Amino acid sequence: MHPNLNQELAIYNKVYVAGAATDRTPRQEDGYERDRKISAAGEMKLTDSFSVTANYGYIDHYSTTRKIWSGWDRWAVGAKYYIKTDFASFGGGVQFFGPSVSQPREADINPDLFLIRAYFGGLKRFGAFSIQGTANFESETNSSGKETAEENFKRFLYSGLTLSYSLPSKTNLLLEFSHRTTVSNTITPYSDYFVIAPGVQYPINQNGYLTFSLMLQTRTDSNIDRGFKVGYLYFFGD
Numbered sequence: 001m002h003p004n005l006n007q008e009l010a011i012y013n014k015v016y017v018a019g020a021a022t023d024r025t026p027r028q029e030d031g032y033e034r035d036r037k038i039s040a041a042g043e044m045k046l047t048d049s050f051s052v053t054a055n056y057g058y059i060d061h062y063s064t065t066r067k068i069w070s071g072w073d074r075w076a077v078g079a080k081y082y083i084k085t086d087f088a089s090f091g092g093g094v095q096f097f098g099p100s101v102s103q104p105r106e107a108d109i110n111p112d113l114f115l116i117r118a119y120f121g122g123l124k125r126f127g128a129f130s131i132q133g134t135a136n137f138e139s140e141t142n143s144s145g146k147e148t149a150e151e152n153f154k155r156f157l158y159s160g161l162t163l164s165y166s167l168p169s170k171t172n173l174l175l176e177f178s179h180r181t182t183v184s185n186t187i188t189p190y191s192d193y194f195v196i197a198p199g200v201q202y203p204i205n206q207n208g209y210l211t212f213s214l215m216l217q218t219r220t221d222s223n224i225d226r227g228f229k230v231g232y233l234y235f236f237g238d
Contacts, residue, residue: 001123001125001130001132001162001164001172002014002201002233003132003160003162003164003174003176004174004176004197004199004201004211004212004213004229004231005160005162005176005178005195005197005199005213005215005229006132006134006160006161006162006176006178007119007121007134007136007158007160009080009082009089009090009091009092009121009122009123009132009134010082010089010091010123011043011045011048011049011050011051011080011082011091012043012045012051012235013043013044013045013235013236013237014041014042014043014233014234014235014236015040015041015042015233015234015236016040016041016042016231016232016233016234017038017039017040017041017231017232018038018039018041018211018229018230018231018232019036019037019038019039019229019230019231020035020036020037020039020227020228020229020230021034021035021036021037021227021228021229022034022035022215022224022225022226022227023035023225023226023227024224024225031063031064031065031066032063032064033061033062033063033064033065033066034061034062034063035059035060035061035062036059036060037057037058037059037060037073038057038058039055039056039057039058039073040055040056040057041053041054041055042054042055043080045237049081049082049083050079050080050081050082051079051080051082052077052078052079052080053076053077053078053079053080053093053095054075054076054077054078055075055076056072056073056075056076057072057073058070058071058072058073059071059072059073059102061103066106067104067106069102069103069104070102071101071102071103072101072102073100073102074097074098074099074100074115075097075098076095076096076097076098077095077096078093078094078095078096079093079094080092080093081093087124088122088123088124089122089123089124090120090121090122090123091120091121091122091123092118092119092120092121093118093119094116094117094118094119095115095116095117095118095119096114096115096116097114097115097116097117098114099111099112099113099114100112110140110151113140113141113142113151113153114140114141114142114143115138115139115140115141116138116139116141117136117137117138118136118137119134119135119136119137119158120134120135121133121134121135121160128165128166128167129163129164129165129166130162130163130164130165130166131161131162131163131164132160132161132162132164133159133160133161133162134158134159134160134161135157135158135159135160136157136158136159136160137155137156137157137158137183138155138156138157138158139153139154139155139156139183140153140154140155141153152184153184154182154184154191155182155183155184156180156181156182156183156191157180157181157182157183158178158179158180159178159179160176160177160178160179161176161177162174162175162176162177163175163176169203170203171200171201171202171203172200172201172209173199173200174197174198174199174200174201174213175196175197175198175199176195176196176197176198176199176213177194177195177196177197178193178194178195178197179193179194179195180192180193180194192219193217193219193224194217194218194219195215195216195217195218195224196215196216196218197213197214197215197216197229198213198214198216199211199212199213199214199229200212200213201233207234207235207236208232208233208234208235209232209233209234210230210231210232210233211229211230211231211232211233212228212229212230212231213228213229213230214228215227215228215229
């Protein structure tokens with residue numbers, strides 16, 4: 001299974017190019033914000049259980065209350081481990097994100113900080129139906145890896161659930177749930193969100209899929225209200 005929105009656990013030889021658009025409806029104490037993002041992700045298997053990953057992207061950000069900016073997103077590299085058992089499959093990994101060089105510095109935003117994201121989850125198949133659950137922990141960090149009195153690192157917990165059903169035509173129907181909550185109470189609670197994302201992966205050749213997900217927000221007091229993601233997913237090699 002390869003989710004459109006949540007973290008994938010299995011390892012692949014793949015290239016995934018995608019575009020996403022999200023926005024947030026105005027709140028009384030804040031303004032309208034929207035993001036448009038193009039990203040490219042690659043993964044290469046080194047063994048049957050281990051792979052390395054890399055991704056990059058470009059963001060266009062508009063806001064009525066914050067600075068408007070556009071430019072290259074954070075670069076990221078990572079490693080994944082995946083194992084199959086008779087009961088289920090399990091995977092985990094770590095991703096390291098570089099600074100957000102295009103994003104302007106603001107009172108509560110330090111784009112020079114790095115990000116580290118660790119994740120773990122399980123995958124179970126029932127014939128054409130699959131279910132995958134993941135948990136991610138993300139933290140800002142500096143080059144020393146230590147929090148100082150001048151730097152209050154933002155930390156988040158992500159959880160994701162992906163349900164997938166494969167049709168005889170090899171079209172995959174997805175229903176994804178994605179949740180984020182803040183670990184530190186110094187972050188605005190509007191950073192939390194819970195998104196429901198129905199999606200589809202439609203095969204256009206032996207190894208390539210067109211992908212689409214519609215992001216539906218269940219909360220009006222959060223950072224993402226609605227959006228969509230469309231992409232092309234290509235598997236190569238074994």
